[in-house]
Amino acid sequence: MTTPHYRGRFAPSPTGYLHLGSLLTAVGSFLHARHHQGEWLVRIEDLDTPRNVQGASVAILDTLTQLGMSWDKEVWYQSQRVAHYETALEALTAQQLTYPCACPRRLTAGQIYSGYCCLHPPAPQSAQAIRLKVPAKNFSLTDEIQGFYSQNLAEQVGDFVLKRRDGIIAYQLAVVVDDAAQGITHVVRGADLLDNTPRQCYLQQLFAFPTPHYAHLPMIVDSQGLKLSKQNHAPAVNPQPAVPLILQALTLLGQSPPDFLKNSDLNHCWEWAIANWDSCKVPVLHQLSADIS
Ligand SMILES: [Zn+2]
Numbered sequence: 279m280t281t282p283h284y285r286g287r288f289a290p291s292p293t294g295y296l297h298l299g300s301l302l303t304a305v306g307s308f309l310h311a312r313h314h315q316g317e318w319l320v321r322i323e324d325l326d327t328p329r330n331v332q333g334a335s336v337a338i339l340d341t342l343t344q345l346g347m348s349w350d351k352e353v354w355y356q357s358q359r360v361a362h363y364e365t366a367l368e369a370l371t372a373q374q375l376t377y378p379c380a381c382p383r384r385l386t387a388g389q390i391y392s393g394y395c396c397l398h399p400p401a402p403q404s405a406q407a408i409r410l411k412v413p414a415k416n417f418s419l420t421d422e423i424q425g426f427y428s429q430n431l432a433e434q435v436g437d438f439v440l441k442r443r444d445g446i447i448a449y450q451l452a453v454v455v456d457d458a459a460q461g462i463t464h465v466v467r468g469a470d471l472l473d474n475t476p477r478q479c480y481l482q483q484l485f486a487f488p489t490p491h492y493a494h495l496p497m498i499v500d501s502q503g504l505k506l507s508k509q510n511h512a513p514a515v516n517p518q519p520a521v522p523l524i525l526q527a528l529t530l531l532g533q534s535p536p537d538f539l540k541n542s543d544l545n546h547c548w549e550w551a552i553a554n555w556d557s558c559k560v561p562v563l564h565q566l567s568a569d570i571s
Contacts, residue, residue, distance in 0.1 A: 283314075283315075283316070283463070284311060284314045284315065284316025284317065284463055284464055285311075285316060285317045285318075285319065285460065285461050285462050285463050285464070286307050286308075286310060286311035286316055286317070286318050286319070286462065286463070286464045286465070286466055287307065287318065287319040287320065287321055287457075287460065287462050287465070288303065288304045288307045288308065288318065288319075288320050288321075288342075288349075289320075289321040289322075289323050289453070289456075289467070290303075290304070290320075290322065290323065290338050291322075291323045291324065291326065291329070291330075292322055292323075292324050292330050292331060292334035292335040292338060293326070293329045293330060293331055293334065294331055294334055294512075294514070295331075295334060295337050295338065295341070295514035295515075296337075296338050296341045296342075296514060296515050297506050297512035297513060297514060297515060298498055298506060298512065298513075298515055298526075298527075298530075299468065299497060299498040299505065299506035299512065300468075300506075301341075301515050301523070301527055302468075302495060302496075302498060302527055302530055302531060303466070303467055303468050303495055304342060304347060305347075305524065305527040305528070305531065306466050306493075306495045306531055306560070307466035307467065308347050309531075309551055309552060309555040310464065310466045310493060310555065310557060311464065311466075312552045312555075313552055313553075313555035314464075316463075316464065317350040317351070318347075318349055318350055319349055319350055319351055319353075319354070319460060319462070320339070320342070320349040320353045320354075321353070321354040321355075321356065321456060321460070322335050322338075322353060322354070322355045322356065323356050323449070323452070323453070324355055324356055324357045325356045325357060325360075325446055325447055325449070325452055326446060326449075327357070327446065328444075335355070337514075339353065340517075341515065341517045344517035344518065344520060345517050345520050345523065345524065345544075346520060346524075346544045346545070346548055354456065354460065356452050356456065359452070359455075359456065359459075360447060362455055362459065363447040363451055363452050363455055364447070366451060366455050366485065367408065367440055367441060367447070367451065369485070370410065370440070370484060371408070373484075375410060375411055375484065376408050376409060376410055376411070376440065377395060377396045377399065377408070377409055377411070377437075378395065378399070378400060378402075378406040378407070378408055378409075379391075379394075379395040379400070379406060379407045379408070379409045379437075379439070379443075380395060380400035380401075380403060380405070380406050380407075380443075381394060381395060381407075383443070389436075390433075390434070390435065390436040391409065391436035391437050391438070392436070393411075393436070393437055395409070396409075396411065396437065405443045405444075406443055407439045407441060407442055407443040408439070408440050408441040409437040409438060409439055409440065410437060410438055410439075410440050410481075411437050412431035412432050412435060412436065412437055412438065412477075412480065413431060413432060413480075414430060414431075414432035414433065415430065415431065415432070416428050416429065416430050417429055417430075417431055417476035417477075417479045417480050418476070419475055419476070419479060419489070419492055421472065421475075421492045421493060421494050422491065422492065422493035422557055423469075423493045423494055423495065423496075423557060423560050423562060424469060424472055424494045424562065425562070427472060427473075427475065427476070428476070429473065429476040431476060431477065431480060435476070435477060438450060438477055449474075450474060450477050450478060450481060451481065453478060454478050454481040454482055454485065454487065455485075457478075457487075457490060458482070458485065458487035458488070462490050463488075463490050463491060464490055464491045464492075464493070465490045465491070465492050465493070466492075466493045466494075466495065467494060467495065468494065468495055468496075468497050469494040469495060469496055469497050470497050470505060471494065472494045475492060475494075493557060493560075495531070495560060496560070496561050496562075498530070500512070520544050520547075521539070521540070521542070521543070521544055521547050522540070524544070524547050524548070524551070525539060525540065525547070528551055531559075531560050531561075532559035532560050532561050533551065533554065533555065533556065533559055534559070535547075535550065535551070536550070
């Protein structure tokens with residue numbers, strides 16, 4: 279596998295249609311890639327099957343197409359790659375880096391896991407999660423937009439889940455395996471994932487995968503400060519007409535598109551945006567309020 283100078287990706291979950299928040303991530307990752315003459319791939323992160331919405335993958339890809347955002351190579355679906363994640367998990371288990379955990383989720387959700395099941399191995403049963411042991415060590419990165427970020431995995435995160443008790447492979451493992459398998463060099467995504475990144479850096483080290491360059495874009499919140507999501511009924515973006523929507527995304531990303539673009543066609547809009555993309559102008563915020571009506 280040859281690594282290109284730049285290969286980025288947009289990796290939506292089909293838990294709903296594209297809303298303004300996920301559109302911003304699509305536009306930001308697309309422009310960052312194209313400005314650097316890079317490739318831009320699309321990966322559908324559809325492992326969390328209970329949350330998938332029927333038809334959402336097709337609708338997301340159709341919206342991107344209508345907006346003039348064309349991707350390179352075939353779209354990957356994580357649901358078709360489970361065997362690769364299981365192989366990666368087995369490699370960690372063979373190194374005694376994992377252990378089964380039978381703690382009920384209600385006792386562990388939102389907390390730093392105590393490591394109870396590492397010290398008290400549960401009797402084999404069907405519903406067990408698999409956790410990764412983490413070292414009491416700082417994992418740091420310099421994010422292109424958010425700057426220096428560091429986490430002590432043992433103190434701030436705890437041994438984290440690689441496979442859920444319902445048998446579903448966790449996001450952390452799948453994203454690391456796929457970014458490496460696809461030769462991703464640049465990850466541009468929402469700032470809600472910044473605090474997941476040290477975990478992913480640790481997994482990359484364990485597998486001897488390269489760590490990509492990271493840029494975390496601000497998240498859009500509604501007037502109550504809630505992240506836009508299907509759960510809080512963020513409206514799906516309407517891709518027609520495309521130009522005003524792209525201009526809105528550019529403005530939110532701090533790119534100050536000139537007025538004359540309002541009267542131009544979609545191709546000219548993208549030409550301007552690709553040529554003038556400047557990640558230094560993206561607001562250094564985790565949250566950005568936007569009128570989403
Ligand atoms: Zn446990």
